Amino acid sequence: MAETALKTKGVEAVDKALHILSLFTADTPKLSLGEISQRSGYVKSTAMRLLISLQQAGLVVMQPDKSYMVGPQTFRLGHLYQRSLRLEPVVRPVLRALVLRTGESGSFFKREGNMRVCLFREDSSQVLREHVPEGEAVGLDKGAPGHVLSEFSDVDGTRPASDAQLARLPIVSLGQRGPDIAGIAAPVFGAAQGLVGAVTLSGPRTRFTPEVIEDMRPLVLEAARELTRALAGSFYDDLSVRVPRLDHVG
Structure with missing residues (x-):
């Protein structure tokens, strides 16, 4: 079953939309449609349709200057990931x-x-x-x-x-x-x-x-x-480096 699952293809449109999300980084938190099209390799019409779907899901938001940023759902998902x-x-x-x-x-x-x-x-x-x-x-x-x-x-x-x-x-x-x-x-x-x-x-x-x-x-x-x-790891068990104990604070 695991081997079959690995060979199953994903949904192309979803892959493209997620690729657009990956373009937003700490260095590029805001991107125009033209920049998204250029960086993704998608024509503007395709990028626009994907952005509309991402907007509807709350994963991106359009700014007053028509540029895009990640939306509030990314914060919720990131917080959930962190807690999990x-x-x-x-x-x-x-x-x-x-x-x-x-x-x-x-x-x-x-x-x-x-x-x-x-x-x-x-x-x-x-x-x-x-x-x-x-x-x-x-x-x-x-x-x-x-x-x-x-x-x-x-x-x-x-x-x-x-x-x-x-x-x-x-x-x-x-x-x-x-x-x-x-x-x-x-x-x-x-x-x-x-x-x-x-x-x-x-x-x-x-x-x-x-x-x-x-x-x-x-x-x-x-x-x-x-x-x-x-975390029950054993990597440091055999290391002989002498280190001081840390006193925890709440």
């Missing part, structure tokens, strides 16, 4: 502990295709801080969590991590996603899911000095280890 993962009660206390210990912002990213989506975020209380809202999608090619989600995607599922990968943990990025942004991230694994996501500390690059980074590295690694254990 049952990660929030596990992840948020760990992120809050990281923020309390370091003064920088903590995030948890999950891979979706070639993007990373911020599922959970706890902001620093400092005036100058790096901010990524929950639900925002960012490319995998830049930033510490993107590298983690790319490089460890098949670890713990089809193969173990290499010595070179383990030596890099946690991964640090300076000025990749933006010249003034820095981040430190480590992978989180589940017992049956493999790579679940990446836990991250991020902030202004000016505060991420070599000394501060060295202080943060074991904290991020311990957060990843704790989340992995909470």
